[in-house]
Amino acid sequence: DQQVKQNSPSLSVQEGRISILNCDYTNSMFDYFLWYKKYPAEGPTFLISISSIKDKNEDGRFTVFLNKSAKHLSLHIVPSQPGDSAVYFCAATLTGTASKLTFGTGTRLQVTL
Amino acid sequence: EPEVTQTPSHQVTQMGQEVILRCVPISNHLYFYWYRQILGQKVEFLVSFYNNEISEKSEIFDDQFSVERPDGSNFTLKIRSTKLEDSAMYFCASSEVLRTDTQYFGPGTRLTVL
Numbered sequence: 001d002q003q004v005k006q007n008s009p010s011l012s013v014q015e016g017r018i019s020i021l022n023c024d025y026t027n028s029m030f031d032y033f034l035w036y037k038k039y040p041a042e043g044p045t046f047l048i049s050i051s052s053i054k055d056k057n058e059d060g061r062f063t064v065f066l067n068k069s070a071k072h073l074s075l076h077i078v079p080s081q082p083g084d085s086a087v088y089f090c091a092a093t094l095t096g097t098a099s100k101l102t103f104g105t106g107t108r109l110q111v112t113l
Numbered sequence: 114e115p116e117v118t119q120t121p122s123h124q125v126t127q128m129g130q131e132v133i134l135r136c137v138p139i140s141n142h143l144y145f146y147w148y149r150q151i152l153g154q155k156v157e158f159l160v161s162f163y164n165n166e167i168s169e170k171s172e173i174f175d176d177q178f179s180v181e182r183p184d185g186s187n188f189t190l191k192i193r194s195t196k197l198e199d200s201a202m203y204f205c206a207s208s209e210v211l212r213t214d215t216q217y218f219g220p221g222t223r224l225t226v227l
Contacts, residue, residue, distance in 0.1 A: 032214040043117070043204050043218035044156065089156065095214045100158030100169060101148075 003027045004092050006104035013111055019077040021107050023090030026071065030092040034101065035064060035075045038087045047088075048075070051095075080111045115139045117219035119205050125225045126195055134190045134222045136205030144168070144213050145188045146206040147180065150221075156204065162188065163210075195226045 005024045013019045021035075031052040036044035050057040050064045050073065057064050063076045077084055090104040118137045126132050138145050147159040161168040162180050179191045188207075192199055202223050206216040 034215065036218070041220070043119075043206075043220045046215060046217060049215060091156075093214050099213065100146075100161065100171065101156075101216060102158070103156040105155045 003030075004090055004102050004104040006088075006090055006107050008107050009105070010108040010110070013080045013109065015082055015111055015113050016079045019075075019080045019084065019109055019111070021075040021077075021088050021090075021109065023073045023075075023104055024071060025073075025092050027092070027102075028071065029094055030102075032093050032095045033064070033066060033073050034091045034093070035062075036089045036091060036103075037084075038089060038106070044089055077109075080109075082111050082113065085109055085111045115141075117205055117207055117217055119203075119219040119222050121222060122220065123223045123225070125227065128197055128226055129194050132192050132195055132224060134192075134203050134205075134224070136188045136190075136219055137186050138188055138205065138207030139217060140186075141209065142207035142217070143210045144208045144216075145180075145182070146208075146216055147190045148204045148206060148218075149173070149201040150204065151198075151201045159190075161213075192224075195224075197226050200224055200226045 034049040035047040037047050038044045048059050048062045066073045087106045087108050089106045091101040093099045120135045145162045150156045160170040160174045177193050181189050202221040204221045205219040208216045
C-alpha cells in the first residue's frame with residue numbers, strides 16, 4: 001500500500017534556512033492532508049493541515065502547499081531551528097467519516113547549527 | 114494543554130499471551146483510534162471507534178484484536194493471543210466529532226512479544 005509516499009528518507013538543513021519536505025499521493029479521493037512531527041519515543045504531534053479546496057495554509061514558520069493536479073504536497077519550515085529536528089510524516093484522509101489516516105514513511109529532518 | 118495518555122509505555126509478553134493496552138483520550142473527544150508502527154515501517158491504521166461501536170477497521174484488525182471503552186475515560190486495545198509479529202509501537206489517537214480528520218496521538222506503547 002503506497003498511497004502516500006515520502007521519497008526522501010532524510011534531509012539536512014542549516015539553521016535559519018528553509019526546510020522543504022515533500023509528499024506524493026496516488027489516491028485522488030483524499031481530500032484532507034496533514035503533517036505530523038515525531039520525536040523518538042513520542043507519538044506523532046499534529047503540525048499543520050490543508051483541505052483539498054485550498055492550495056496553501058500557513059501557521060507561523062510552517063506552510064503547507066498542495067498541488068492537486070500533481071497529487072503533491074510540501075511542508076516549508078522557515079526559518080529552520082535545531083528544535084525542528086524530528087521525523088516528519090505526511091498523512092492523508094477522506095473527510096466526512098471517522099476515516100483512517102494513511103501515513104507516508106516519514107522524512108527525518110536534521111537542522112544543523 | 115489536553116493530551117492523550119497511554120499505559121504502559123512498554124509491555125513485554127510471551128507469545129500466545131493476552132495483552133491489554135490502555136489509553137485515555139482527550140476528554141471532549143468522542144472518536145478514538147488505534148494505530149501501530151512496526152519498527153522501520155510506516156504508521157498503520159488499525160481501528161476507529163465511536164459511540165461504543167467500531168466505525169472502521171483495517172485488514173490488520175482481525176479476530177485477535179478487540180477494542181472497548183470500559184468506562185467514561187478509558188479506551189483499550191486487547192490482543193487475545195499475541196504473535197511475534199505483533200511487536201510494534203501502538204498509538205492511540207482521538208478527535209472531535211466534527212473534526213475527525215485531525216487526530217491527536219498519545220505517546221505510544223511499545224509492545225514486545227518474545
